[in-house]
């Protein structure tokens with residue numbers, strides 16, 4: 001099954017992608033990773049991409065999709081794949097379709113913005129050892145101090161309230177319209193993200209049946 005996971009930043013796509021990979025025996029493909037790999041390996045599309053990157057320009061969708069097509073023609077994708085982080089816009093989904101990449105199912109993990117803001121806004125990370133915490137779900141024993149190493153525990157720039165709001169705004173403006181795009185093609189299923197990861201996983205696996 002060729003699958004796309006949709007969801008706002010912080011909705012838990014990464015975790016669910018891992019679970020589905022294990023359950024279905026299909027790889028999760030991140031366009032960021034395969035782009036870097038293609039450039040490193042000097043493939044034809046990789047060299048094209050490199051030209052744009054060296055010029056400090058965005059790699060065009062057609063080039064990214066070319067690299068993606070190379071990747072999904074590899075044997076480990078014979079039973080399908082999960083796309084992680086692509087497409088992010090309707091024009092990218094259109095390009096994917098017109099370049100002949102078949103998508104069977106699109107699962108949206110829906111979590112209301114207020115919950116996402118709480119989840120992401122409460123994340124903390126240790127500056128010294130990288131351990132992660134959450135003020136509500138996994139607090140440090142002493143506020144602001146890492147349990148593991150005594151380092152200072154801080155909020156990442158990505159998780160600061162203004163940044164979270166901006167990431168959510170961009171998601172709603174650019175990425176959420178993909179729901180209508182795939183709904184119109186009869187491919188969209190929505191799973192409501194639950195408090196416990198395993199509960200979301202159960203719903204997710206049901207949505208893939």
Ligand SMILES: [Zn+2]
Pocket residue numbers: 126127128129130131146147148149150151
């Ligand atoms: Zn630490």
